[in-house]
Amino acid sequence: MNSYRFLQKQFLAILILLVGAGWIWFSRIPSQGQNAASIAVPQKGFLAPGLTLSTLEGTDLSLLDLRGSPVILNFWASWCPPCRAEMPAFQQVYQEYESKGLAIAAVNATSQDSIHDAAAFVSNTNLTFPILLDETGSAGILYNIHSLPTTVFINKQGIIQKIIIGGPIPTALLRIQVDKLMQDEP
């Protein structure tokens, strides 16, 4: 009787495993693969949504113009203490990597900030990368910004590699993420 029950249990276990293996095969992702790279949404693995905004200098800058370069998009406001605290790190990294093709665009949440305060902060901190003005809040909505600062790391193909919500981002972390962008690491 004991050996019969043992055989029963073995049979049941094998059946469960076969059903499991069958399901793994049946539910496999189609060979044409995932289409994340063709959908523009603010999430890792997807295409970064395009945006075109005015800069502090009065010109327009489009994210599409930066395609082919690794890009860091940083959403900030002058009244936001961690945003202010991390800007020197962004400037330091920009100076180190600009010649290697890195682009940084700091999107100021102008709809909840003042251009005057933003410009004063940029001037006092000696930031040299483009400052984009999100005057209508549309960029914040497009990128699902719930908290400031939020930093988006985008590779040369325009695919989002990482999103960091909150800050200040330490310089070491910025360097590590930039190095990965430069190498096109996932």
Add this chain to the structure above:
Amino acid sequence: MFPILNLGPLSIPAPEFILLLGFWLGSLLSERSAVHYQIESNQIGKLIWTCLAAGIIGGRLSYIASNPGAFWGNLISILSINPNLLDPTGGILISIVVGYFYHIKLGLPLLRLLDAITPFLVVLAGALSLSSFASGSGFGTATTLPWGTYLWGEIRHPVQLYILLGDITTLIIILTIKKLDNYWSGKTFLIFITLASGFRIFLMGFQEDTPIIAGTLRLNQIIAWMILAISLALFIRKGVSNKVEVRNEP
């Protein structure tokens, strides 16, 4: 998806908050059920929180060891509270190692200890699923089902919630199991492993945000299948040895 919880003037990152809550709730449950496995509840608490501390420190050390050059000239970054400077895999491994040696120091029987911390593990697994749902990661494949949620450009299976339901079911079974008579050391933990892996083999079939191997197969499903195979083999082996321990009721 709800990455930020706004509570008055506070903006709390929801995924991390959910994990902490799961940690706390899970350890509470395990402390309460520890007595059924003849283990003192405060020993469970000490072990869990020691493993948490070890995991955080270990995760930071592992991250630094993987990227030493980035920290030269920025040593202050080592002390940053930013959670993105943690290596989860390294942290978990170090946590397990520390937990193993700490259990020896406390003089606890390993299999009964695993049974006692099983409620903690189940709750933590559920918290991980809910945390993923909050952050929008681990999202599901496209669906036309009425309970599909719009996320990342499509109506998708809320697969993180499916897995959470699976973990809740597992927790109910686990909390019921300790009332049964045919208990043996390690049974509760093995039941958890079997159920958790079984649920995941099925439910991860609806997950799109997942590592892939051979171009089409989900790696996590395959790992869950291997774990299920091992746990079923252990159940059968236990059945052969036919040992039943009498567990003392409090």
